Amino acid sequence: MVNTVWDKLTESEKKKLFDFNEEYRQFLSISKTERTFVNNSLLLAKKAGFKDINKIKTLKEGDRIYAINRGKNLCLFVIGNKPLIEGMNILGAHIDSPRMDLKQKPLYEKDGLCLMDTHYYGGIKKYQWVARAMSLVGVVCKKDGTVVDINIGDNEGDPVVGVSDLLIHLAQDQLKKPGAIVVEGEKLDLLVGSIPNKNKKEPVKGYILDLLKKKYNISEDDFLSAEIEVVPSGEVRDYGLDSSMLLGYGHDDKVCAYTSLRAILEMKKPQRTSCCILVDKEEVGSLGNTGMQSRFFEDTIAILLDKQGYSKNIEINECLRNSMMLSSDVSSAYDSNYPEVSEKRNAAYLGRGISFNKFTGSRGKSGSSDANAEFVAKVRNVMDKNKVMFQMCELGKVDVGGGGTIAFILANMNMDVLDAGIPVQNMHAPCEVVSKADVYEAYRAYKAFLKDMK
Numbered sequence: 001m002v003n004t005v006w007d008k009l010t011e012s013e014k015k016k017l018f019d020f021n022e023e024y025r026q027f028l029s030i031s032k033t034e035r036t037f038v039n040n041s042l043l044l045a046k047k048a049g050f051k052d053i054n055k056i057k058t059l060k061e062g063d064r065i066y067a068i069n070r071g072k073n074l075c076l077f078v079i080g081n082k083p084l085i086e087g088m089n090i091l092g093a094h095i096d097s098p099r100m101d102l103k104q105k106p107l108y109e110k111d112g113l114c115l116m117d118t119h120y121y122g123g124i125k126k127y128q129w130v131a132r133a134m135s136l137v138g139v140v141c142k143k144d145g146t147v148v149d150i151n152i153g154d155n156e157g158d159p160v161v162g163v164s165d166l167l168i169h170l171a172q173d174q175l176k177k178p179g180a181i182v183v184e185g186e187k188l189d190l191l192v193g194s195i196p197n198k199n200k201k202e203p204v205k206g207y208i209l210d211l212l213k214k215k216y217n218i219s220e221d222d223f224l225s226a227e228i229e230v231v232p233s234g235e236v237r238d239y240g241l242d243s244s245m246l247l248g249y250g251h252d253d254k255v256c257a258y259t260s261l262r263a264i265l266e267m268k269k270p271q272r273t274s275c276c277i278l279v280d281k282e283e284v285g286s287l288g289n290t291g292m293q294s295r296f297f298e299d300t301i302a303i304l305l306d307k308q309g310y311s312k313n314i315e316i317n318e319c320l321r322n323s324m325m326l327s328s329d330v331s332s333a334y335d336s337n338y339p340e341v342s343e344k345r346n347a348a349y350l351g352r353g354i355s356f357n358k359f360t361g362s363r364g365k366s367g368s369s370d371a372n373a374e375f376v377a378k379v380r381n382v383m384d385k386n387k388v389m390f391q392m393c394e395l396g397k398v399d400v401g402g403g404g405t406i407a408f409i410l411a412n413m414n415m416d417v418l419d420a421g422i423p424v425q426n427m428h429a430p431c432e433v434v435s436k437a438d439v440y441e442a443y444r445a446y447k448a449f450l451k452d453m454k
C-alpha cells in the first residue's frame with residue numbers, strides 16, 4: 001500500500017488539518033486577485049505584529065517587518081539573531097492567477113445588449129471560461145487620484161456576469177474545430193446588461209453607464225485607467241464525498257502563498273532571518289515592476305541591510321549568496337483520467353505531501369532552474385527531521401511539455417533555490433483541486449524550512 005499523509009495522522013492532527021484548510025478556504029474565497037490577496041494578508045500580518053518597513057529605524061532580533069510594492073507584492077521578514085549578511089531562509093510564491101481582464105475600452109452595445117470586451121491573462125483553455133458565473137474584482141483609478149474598489153459578484157445579493165457559449169443544437173461546425181480555437185480570445189466578451197434607456201443614443205450601454213455613475217461615481221473614460229479582473233464567482237468548496245480536497249479558483253499559486261504566509265506569521269525568533277515574498281505576474285513571465293524580476297526585492301533587502309548598519313551596495317551580494325529558498329509553485333497532480341501524460345514513478349500525487357521539483361523547464365531541461373544536489377540533500381534532511389512527507393517529482397513525461405516558476409530569478413541572484421509546491425488537478429481551469437493533506441503538509445514543510453535550514 002502507498003503511504004499517504006492521511007495514513008500517518010493522529011485524530012488531533014487530523015482536526016488541525018481540517019481547521020487549517022477551513023481557514024484557507026475562507027481566505028481564498030475572498031482573495032481572488034493580487035490586490036485582495038495582499039490586503040487580506042496584510043490584515044493577518046498586522047495582527048501577528050508585523051510593522052511597516054518605512055516606520056522602523058534600526059533592526060533588532062525578532063523584529064517583524066513588511067514591505068508592500070504597488071499593492072501587488074508583499075515581502076515579510078522576521079529578523080534572526082544572526083546578521084543578515086549570513087543569509088535568509090526565503091519562501092516565495094506568486095499571487096496572480098490565470099483569468100480574464102477587462103480591456104481598457106471594454107463597454108459596447110450590440111444587437112440590443114451591453115457587453116464588455118476582455119483580454120485573457122496567462123495560459124487558459126478558453127473553452128473552460130464560458131457559460132459560468134463570473135465576478136468583477138479590481139480598481140478604477142480616477143484622474144483626481146481617487147481609487148474606487150470594485151467587487152461585484154461575490155457578495156450576497158450581487159448579480160454575476162458571464163461569457164455565453166454556443167448552444168449544442170447549433171454547434172456542429174464549432175465542435176469540429178481543434179480545442180485551442182473552439183472558443184477564440186475575442187469571443188470572450190461578457191454580457192453585462194439588457195435594459196434600454198430610451199433617452200440615450202446607445203440605450204442599453206447608456207443604462208449601464210448611468211448605473212456605474214450612480215453606484216461607483218465612475219464614467220466610461222475611467223476604464224482607461226482601471227484594472228478589473230474577471231474571476232469565477234462563488235466560494236471555494238469542499239471536494240470529494242469525504243471532504244478531503246478543496247475545489248476553487250486560484251490555488252495556482254495562492255495555495256503556496258497562503259501556506260508560506262501562515263508559516264512566517266508563526267515564526268518567533270529564528271536563527272537566520274525568515275523571509276516570505278508574494279509576487280505578481282508569474283503567469284505572464286514575472287516581468288514588470290511587480291513581477292519577481294523587479295528590483296523591488298533587492299531594493300528591500302538593501303534597505304534592511306542599511307538599517308542593520310551594513311553598506312547596502314557591497315554586502316547585498318553576500319546576503320543573497322548565503323540565502324536559501326523554497327520557490328513554491330503548484331505541481332501537476334497525477335490524474336487517472338489522463339495517465340498518458342505522466343511518468344508514474346516521478347509524478348506528484350494528491351495526498352502524498354509537498355512536492356519538490358529538483359528542476360523545472362521542458363524537454364531536455366530547457367529553461368530549467370536546477371537545484372544543486374547538495375542543497376536538495378539539506379532540504380531532505382530538514383524534512384525528515386521534522387517528519388514532513390514530501391514527494392520528488394517532475395511535471396509530466398519528458399517530451400510532453402513543461403513549465404517554469406520564479407525559482408530561476410532568485411537562483412540567478414546566486415542563492416540556492418529548490419522548487420516546491422502543492423499538487424493540483426485541473427491547473428489553470430476556473431476550478432482547481434488540491435488535497436487538504438498536501439496543503440497542511442506544505443505549511444508544515446515551510447515552517448520546518450524557516451526554522452531549521454542552516
Ligand code: MN
Pocket residue numbers: 094252253282329330
Ligand atoms: Mn504557478
Ligand code: MN
Pocket residue numbers: 252283428
Ligand atoms: Mn500557473
